């Protein structure tokens with residue numbers, strides 16, 4: 256199970272295989288009983304639903320469940336495309352790359368903080384009288400735009416090209432916050448009162464080392480959902496939203512970054 260969570264594509268492939276075996280058995284059982292067209296649609300629905308179910312049972316993150324669900328129809332479409340031109344597939348691939356380029360590289364997909372989380376971050380900034388806030392991996396920039404203003408300077412750092420472009424434009428249009436097209440590892444976070452991240456388990460150890468090495472004493476690293484392994488958070492906020500969002504708060508003590 257651990258290997259499947261480390262290499263989720265393996266788990267997704269196994270899920271398609273398991274569903275495939277069930278579909279083959281069903282097709283053999285129903286051959287000649289229902290017409291070929293109906294059998295095709297039943298098989299496709301079962302392949303999608305079965306693969307999504309197995310993906311969920313394996314315990315992969317929810318976006319893999321959606322991928323498992325969508326993969327069979329996408330394959331069926333591609334295989335039955337016939338004389339369709341190839342360019343729409345190329346454009347779709349390019350768009351997906353421009354939006355989700357960090358998913359493969361950093362294992363961080365695009366999902367957004369909800370409004371309860373944004374309000375909790377705002378009240379944290381107010382409580383601490385903070386004036387500088389950075390969202391590392393700022394997505395569409397909603398958190399940055401909400402926290403900027405009333406004397407606070409909020410910045411976002413985003414490297415996925417399309418996501419950066421949309422969020423930078425929205426910041427320009429609303430006059431709230433600033434989004435840099437930058438890699439989070441190159442961002443200067445030395446002057447921030449709060450650095451917020453909503454990434455994945457993968458980068459958390461290195462991110463904590465970066466925060467400890469760069470952030471000033473008394474400042475906070477706040478991670479949505481993903482704790483730093485083997486480091487006890489100074490506070491954990493559980494929010495009253497549907498997904499029971501947990502914010503892990505790490506106060507910077509000053510001193511050397513852990514090795």
Ligand SMILES: C[S@@+](CC[C@H](N)C(=O)[O-])C[C@H]1O[C@@H](n2cnc3c(N)ncnc32)[C@H](O)[C@@H]1O
Pocket residue numbers: 357361363364365366367368390391392393394395396397398412413414415418437438439440452453454
């Ligand atoms: C889960 S989303 C969170 C978006 C936003 N912080 C929010 O809470 O609504 C993570 C974002 O981090 C970005 N990201 C991942 N790795 C990155 C990196 N190395 N440099 C810059 N951005 C990165 C992704 O492109 C994605 O937009």
